[in-house]
Amino acid sequence: MTAQYKTQTLVFMLFIVFVAFTSATSGYASTDIKPGEARLDEANQIIGYNISNLSYVLLPQDPNKLASIEVTVTSENGSNTAEYVSITLDQGLTWENCNHLSGMNWKCDFSQNSQHAASHISQLRVVATD
Numbered sequence: 001m002t003a004q005y006k007t008q009t010l011v012f013m014l015f016i017v018f019v020a021f022t023s024a025t026s027g028y029a030s031t032d033i034k035p036g037e038a039r040l041d042e043a044n045q046i047i048g049y050n051i052s053n054l055s056y057v058l059l060p061q062d063p064n065k066l067a068s069i070e071v072t073v074t075s076e077n078g079s080n081t082a083e084y085v086s087i088t089l090d091q092g093l094t095w096e097n098c099n100h101l102s103g104m105n106w107k108c109d110f111s112q113n114s115q116h117a118a119s120h121i122s123q124l125r126v127v128a129t130d
Contacts, residue, residue, distance in 0.1 A: 048076035049076070049128040053072040056068065067115070071085070073106055082129065083130055087124070087127075088124075090123070091125075096110055
């Protein structure tokens with residue numbers, strides 16, 4: 001095995017652990033929100049969307065960078081459908097708007113100028129609004 005292959009494998013495994021940890025953490029945090037109840041996140045109101053089924057695609061030409069992330073966005077009470085979904089991987093410095101695929105599924109494509117190296121991702125935050 002080459003050193004580059006070992007480094008890429010290590011970065012990829014660290015990314016998997018990071019995604020698993022943030023998914024579990026966000027799932028646990030969202031269990032505190034009850035239907036009809038609101039929470040404040042800085043200046044924006046959280047209305048009870050659950051984010052699940054997180055998956056990602058790496059760039060074929062550079063597997064150390066992300067090409068896109070897909071998520072499922074569901075309302076806790078089942079009556080609201082998200083109209084806008086955005087994602088940030090760098091503590092809110094840059095945000096990518098996501099495209100509605102079908103049902104409750106959304107895809108967030110990263111432009112060439114904002115493709116994140118898996119080793120530099122410090123936070124995963126998804127925002128869904130009506």
